[in-house]
Amino acid sequence: MQYMFLIYTDPQLIAGVQQADADATMAAYFAFDSEVRQKGVHVSGEGLQPPMTATTVRQSGGKLVTTDGPFAETKEFLGGYYILECKDLDEAVEWAGKIPGVKYGSIEIRPVMIYPTE
Numbered sequence: 001m002q003y004m005f006l007i008y009t010d011p012q013l014i015a016g017v018q019q020a021d022a023d024a025t026m027a028a029y030f031a032f033d034s035e036v037r038q039k040g041v042h043v044s045g046e047g048l049q050p051p052m053t054a055t056t057v058r059q060s061g062g063k064l065v066t067t068d069g070p071f072a073e074t075k076e077f078l079g080g081y082y083i084l085e086c087k088d089l090d091e092a093v094e095w096a097g098k099i100p101g102v103k104y105g106s107i108e109i110r111p112v113m114i115y116p117t118e
Contacts, residue, residue, distance in 0.1 A: 002043055002112040003092040004083050008076035009105040028100035045082035076105045
């Protein structure tokens, strides 16, 4: 089963991070990425630009309306994601605990809906 791992970051936790710690975190991400690829569970994953680069699109009165910035003001922001192939939720939780961003926020795990193909 495929699971999406949404990596949420608390900006207060990363605000005072020293460059050496930021470099170590990136190295840990590269190692994690290498491990999930080597184990054959990697489906996809990307980091995201900061929330201030977002554009939100809504429909109002039959017209599209765009707003600069994220959909909602929240304590944590979505910093990236992975989609991994896991045998069950227990395995997914184990992988989530290895994602370096878990120490700066939270990892939301959601099963991916796979639609039948014709």
